[in-house]
Amino acid sequence: MKHLSLVFILLLFFHGCGNESYCPNGWELQDGYCVKSGHETDLDDQWDGLEIREVIDEDREPDHEERQMELLDIKSHDREQEDADLFEEQDGLMESRGSEGEGLERRQEFKEDGETCETYGSFCNPIVISQFPFEHSWDTSRSGLSENDIYSCAPDLDESGPEVVYMIDAGQTGVLTVRVQDSPENGVDVDIHLLSSPNPGDCITRANSEFTTWLDIGEKYFLVVDTYVKDGVPQAGPYTLTVGFVPAPQGDCTMLHGSVTLKWGTLALPATGPVVKEAHMVTTAEKFDGNGWPDNSTDGLARHIELSSNVTGFLADRTETWCPYGEGGSQWGQGSSVKPPLEYEAWYICMYWTSASKPDPGTRMIVTNPVTGRSVVAIAGYETGPGSSSAIAGVVEEVHQVLGTAHRSKLMVGFARDQDLDPGPVDCVQ
Ligand SMILES: [Ca+2]
Ligand SMILES: [Ca+2]
Numbered sequence: 001m002k003h004l005s006l007v008f009i010l011l012l013f014f015h016g017c018g019n020e021s022y023c024p025n026g027w028e029l030q031d032g033y034c035v036k037s038g039h040e041t042d043l044d045d046q047w048d049g050l051e052i053r054e055v056i057d058e059d060r061e062p063d064h065e066e067r068q069m070e071l072l073d074i075k076s077h078d079r080e081q082e083d084a085d086l087f088e089e090q091d092g093l094m095e096s097r098g099s100e101g102e103g104l105e106r107r108q109e110f111k112e113d114g115e116t117c118e119t120y121g122s123f124c125n126p127i128v129i130s131q132f133p134f135e136h137s138w139d140t141s142r143s144g145l146s147e148n149d150i151y152s153c154a155p156d157l158d159e160s161g162p163e164v165v166y167m168i169d170a171g172q173t174g175v176l177t178v179r180v181q182d183s184p185e186n187g188v189d190v191d192i193h194l195l196s197s198p199n200p201g202d203c204i205t206r207a208n209s210e211f212t213t214w215l216d217i218g219e220k221y222f223l224v225v226d227t228y229v230k231d232g233v234p235q236a237g238p239y240t241l242t243v244g245f246v247p248a249p250q251g252d253c254t255m256l257h258g259s260v261t262l263k264w265g266t267l268a269l270p271a272t273g274p275v276v277k278e279a280h281m282v283t284t285a286e287k288f289d290g291n292g293w294p295d296n297s298t299d300g301l302a303r304h305i306e307l308s309s310n311v312t313g314f315l316a317d318r319t320e321t322w323c324p325y326g327e328g329g330s331q332w333g334q335g336s337s338v339k340p341p342l343e344y345e346a347w348y349i350c351m352y353w354t355s356a357s358k359p360d361p362g363t364r365m366i367v368t369n370p371v372t373g374r375s376v377v378a379i380a381g382y383e384t385g386p387g388s389s390s391a392i393a394g395v396v397e398e399v400h401q402v403l404g405t406a407h408r409s410k411l412m413v414g415f416a417r418d419q420d421l422d423p424g425p426v427d428c429v430q
């Protein structure tokens with residue numbers, strides 16, 4: 001193990017020295033630094049004595065304009081009126097739990113000539129999701145639609161039972177969490193599939209009960225609740241669908257260039273390496289009796305998750321408990337500084353700072369998945385760790401979930417040049 005750690009530290013330093021293997025997929029070496037392919041570096045900027053590497057994205061602008069044009073098209077006046085009409089009818093549908101909607105002539109792009117779209121919850125007449133959190137209880141055994149049997153995401157699974165089709169219109173880039181609650185103990189197993197077209201070959205992701213994925217503005221997404229067929233028997237029946245969305249506003253993801261002193265050594269930033277999954281901290285919004293802290297690893301945790309979800313809109317299932325008791329004399333859920341506010345705790349990052357290098361609470365860092373290019377604005381200054389050079393940083397579980405990564409996955413981290421960024425998912429425009 002000792003040898004591995006040493007190799008890792010050496011690798012870290014080689015990174016800054018221009019070892020080409022440092023750069024992840026989709027990034028390239030320029031002037032000794034990893035930048036996204038197709039970007040140019042500008043090393044002139046200075047901030048707080050740290051050298052700044054400005055990343056100029058020449059390709060991004062027209063692409064973004066195109067997306068805006070597409071959005072404007074989608075959001076034409078007629079459409080908005082249709083949306084309003086549909087929402088009234090959807091409300092009625094939800095109250096009556098599955099009665100047929102009337103006159104829902106909308107989103108007809110996929111209707112063939114002469115075909116009627118009477119089935120509410122079909123591809124040419126989908127149930128539109130445009131407000132979050134969205135919740136809908138229905139029953140696949142009451143769906144008149146059964147067109148998709150197999151999805152490219154999981155071609156071995158038999159989904160030939162009846163399905164219900166939703167369309168997602170978030171109107172902006174962000175992170176979607178979809179959950180479906182069914183009852184396998186009663187022979188009901190419906191699954192969730194996200195498609196980029198009505199074609200089941202265009203499956204983006206799927207799950208038995210929950211998935212989290214990014215949506216891009218201007219793209220069209222269908223969400224299909226489909227019935228799994230087990231031993232020839234369709235597991236159709238009632239379900240409750242819940243959809244949450246965390247917007248990813250556009251932001252400048254430029255990371256400052258410099259080095260940071262940690263308790264185990266000096267690290268050049270931005271750095272790419274293993275990032276551990278951290279537990280939860282008690283926030284300024286929470287009150288506890290007695291000594292003011294949780295009594296154990298889960299005391300008040302469900303309330304914490306609910307409060308946090310209400311603030312962020314992030315609905316994915318959480319698995320971590322409170323930060324452990326006893327580390328440096330700490331209480332359950334206590335970090336190394338003051339309590340963070342709710343909206344910061346959901347996105348916190350820590351490194352093994354020294355007392356001199358510890359950033360002020362609220363300091364913005366950028367965390368990027370080097371495989372997908374997706375990024376989160378993380379908040380430093382409330383927690384310190386992990387206490388070993390075998391990981392470069394730690395992030396609360398929400399950050400890993402949003403980036404599609406896990407405990408010790410390799411992530412790129414650095415200090416944000418823009419310290420006014422909103423915490424959470426970010427649509428990097430620089
Ligand atoms: Ca089906
Ligand atoms: Ca299921």
Ligand SMILES: [Ca+2]
Nearest residue numbers: 189191208228
């Ligand atoms: Ca299933």
